[in-house]
Amino acid sequence: MQPKPPRVIVLQEPTIKHWKPLPRGFYRRHPTEVAPELLNKILLRDDGRAARIVEVEAYAGGEDPAAHSFRGPTPRNATMFGPPGHLYVYFIYGMHWAGNAVCGDAGEGMAVLLRAAEPIHGLELMYQARAVARRDQDLASGPGKLAQAFGLNRQLDGADLVTGDRGVALVSDGTPPPDNPAVGPRIGISRAMDFPWRWHVPDHDHVSGPRRQSRNGAKHDPAR
């Protein structure tokens, strides 16, 4: 008896059929190692929605006071303590969902928060999911926006990003991560502010925040 093959993510656009999911081993590492390598990877839904990841943050379980998992498992963060390569979706501020890729080994509570992405396919569905968006940069430039654009919610908490069992996956189109990603402190936290665990593609239009930080942290000079 042959093992059942994993569900194949099928897209409507034939040019992207050669995208392949990131293997389990990609995630089975420390999130500070995984996070910068997730830049330029592609978040995919089987309805044709796709976006290039341009901003991420690492959260490292018991060694990270800012992580949901710092004080151990709760009903909300249970997925974070499961095996790597699964999607941890949490609810925050009474309004917003956000998606993470679980990293490390089961039991460690480590993950990478998907903070922002550049939509590259299925934009009509994203505009439908985010009626307030007026420009492409409004669709997924922030963890709450990204989750809304992709319909990430409690039903997708625990989905396997490697097999795509619930129609959501992280894949590569061959684009490497940036050679010199911007690095800085994580956004919206009040503990472990000194951990420089946020990475993003430098000078990218779809990164979250009122100002985009350049590689050396300097402000943009409009005269140049």
Place this chain on the structure above:
DNA sequence: CCAGTGATTTCCT
């Protein structure tokens, strides 16, 4: 451009 604020679940003190 920027600061202030409401929305309102989950978890901690």
Place this chain on the structure above:
DNA sequence: GGAAATCACTGGA
């Protein structure tokens, strides 16, 4: 009781 891995809207400069 209050902060939290946030966002959109308001109003002033």
